[in-house]
Amino acid sequence: MPRKLESDTIGMLLTDVSRLLRGAFDRKVNAMELGITPGEARALIQVAVTEGIKQTEIATRMGIEPMTLSAYLDRLEALGLVARVPDPADRRAKNVIVTDKADPLLAELMTGLREMMTAYTDGLGDEGRELLRSSLRILRDNLRRLDPCLAGKEKGTAE
Template structure:
C-alpha cells in the first residue's frame, strides 16, 4: 500500500508558495505592460540589488544558466536599462550596472510587486510579516551554511 506523505511540512509549503509566487509574479509583470518579460524583470531587480557585479555572479544568484542571463541582459541593454562595464579588477570580465533610464521602470515594477505582496500577505500584521521574513532569512542562512553545494554563494541572492 502506498504511503501517505504529509503535505504540510515546511519544505512542501515553501515549494508550493514559491511556485505560486513565481506564477503570480509572471502574471503581474505581464499585466503591468512594462515592455519587459518576467525574466527580464527578475534580472533588472537582481542588477539593482547587486549593482556592479559580474554577469556570472548574477546568473548564480538567480539560479539560471549564464546564456539565459545573457539573453535577458542583451534585451535590457538594448532598452538602455542596464549597461555592461569593464570590471576594474579583471579586464576580460564585464560588470552590470543600472542606467538612469531604468529608475522609473524599476519604481513602477516594485510598486506593483508591493501591491501584489500586500494582497497575498493580507491577514498578517506588520509584526507577523517581519517574523516571517526573519524566519525565512534564518532558513536561507542555515541552508547556505550547511549545504556543501551552496558553499561560497553570495548573501542576498534573489530568484
C-alpha cells in the first residue's frame, strides 16, 4: 500500500504558496491592464530591484532562460521602460536599467501588488507579516549559503 506523505511540510507549503501566488500575480497584472504581460512585469520588477546587473544574472534570479528574458526585455525596451547599457567591467556585456518612463507604471504595479498581498496575508497582522518576511529571508540566505549550486551566484533580494 502506498505511503501517504505529509502535505504540510515547509517545502510543500512553500511550493504550494509559490504556485498560487504566481497565478494570482498573473491574474492581477492582466486585470490591471498595464500594457505589459505578467512575465514582462516580473522582469521589470526584477530590473528595478537589481538595477544595473547583467541580463544573465536577471534570468538566473527569475529562474527563466536567458532567451525568454531577452524577449521580455526587447518588449520593455521598445516601450521605453528599460534600457540596456554597456557594463563598465565587461565591454561585451549589457546591464539593464529602468528608465524614468517606467516610474509611473512601476508605482501603479507595486500599489496593486501590495493591495493583493495585504489581502492574501489577512489575519497575520503587521507583526505576523514581518515575522514571515524575516523567516523567509533566513531561509533564502541559508539556501544561498548551503547549496553549492547557488553559492556565489546570487546576492541581494529578488521578486
